[in-house]
Amino acid sequence: MSISRILCLLAALALPLGTARALTWNETLNGDLSGDGSSPTLLGTLDPGTNTISGTMGSLGGTGPLDADIWNFTIASGYALTGINLTAYSAQSGSTSNESFMAIATGGSINTSDPSNHLSNALWGYATDGFGNTYNDLLALLDGGPEFGGIGFDGPLPAGNYTFWIQEGADQISYTIDFVTTPTAPVPEPGGALLLGTAGLWLLRRRRR
Ligand SMILES: [Ca+2]
Ligand SMILES: [Ca+2]
Known part of the structure; x- marks a missing residue:
């Protein structure tokens, strides 16, 4: 059996067995996330495990046009949203004391002028709950809210x-x-x-003969 045939077979075996795909949205690659609360960027159903959203928002130079980032996602049946973890946060000005705003609502839109139907909202930033060695726990901040009016919830989110x-x-x-x-x-x-491990070992042994 040729090496390429072995690789094809291993790839075929691995495909249905592969570890879960991780959903990511990187604004550098995928474009700016919507700033419209009635038409958020649709991320679809989050994958099991970690789904990473990265980008920039706010006001360039503190005076430029405001960039809000708003996205919609689904938590699949049988899963819960157990973490919203801030793993990187940096301000263009270099400040480490900024506090940004975040809000979450159920359904396909969020009201950006009236917080009363927000599930929760809160301020967050580099120093909000002490940016430690791992991450800043945004779900806990939202769980502790709403800070500006809204419904409130006890996490995790179903x-x-x-x-x-x-x-x-x-x-x-x-x-x-x-x-x-x-x-x-x-x-x-x-x-x-x-x-997969057994099949791989068997093929490796055959190759060595
Ligand atoms: Ca953005
Ligand atoms: Ca945006």
Whole structure:
């Protein structure tokens, strides 16, 4: 069996067994996220595990046009949103004391002028709850809100459709936020990894003969 045939076979075996694809939106590659609360960027259903959104928002130089970033996502049935983790936050001005705004609402839109239907909202930033070695826990900040009127919730957030809005007024912020989804019931042990390992070993042994 040729090496290319072996690689093809391994790839075929690996495809259905591969680890979960991670959803990402990087504004540098995928474009600016919507600034319209009634027409957010649709990210679709979040993948199991970590889904990463990164970009810039706020006001270039503190005086430029305001860039809001607003996106819509779905938490699949059988999963919950267990983390909104800020893993990077930097201000164009170099300030480490900025506090930006964030809000979350259920459904396909969010009202950017009236917070009463927000599930929650809160201020967040580099120093809001002490930017430690791992991340800044935005879900906990929202769970502790709303700070500016709204409904309130006790996390984690269940399966459903949500719209998330972040905004800064007086600075431009570069951010990376991880949305983490976790199964609400234990997942059966996958037998696939073992199968792939066995098949791979068998092919390797054949190759060495
Ligand atoms: Ca943006
Ligand atoms: Ca935007």
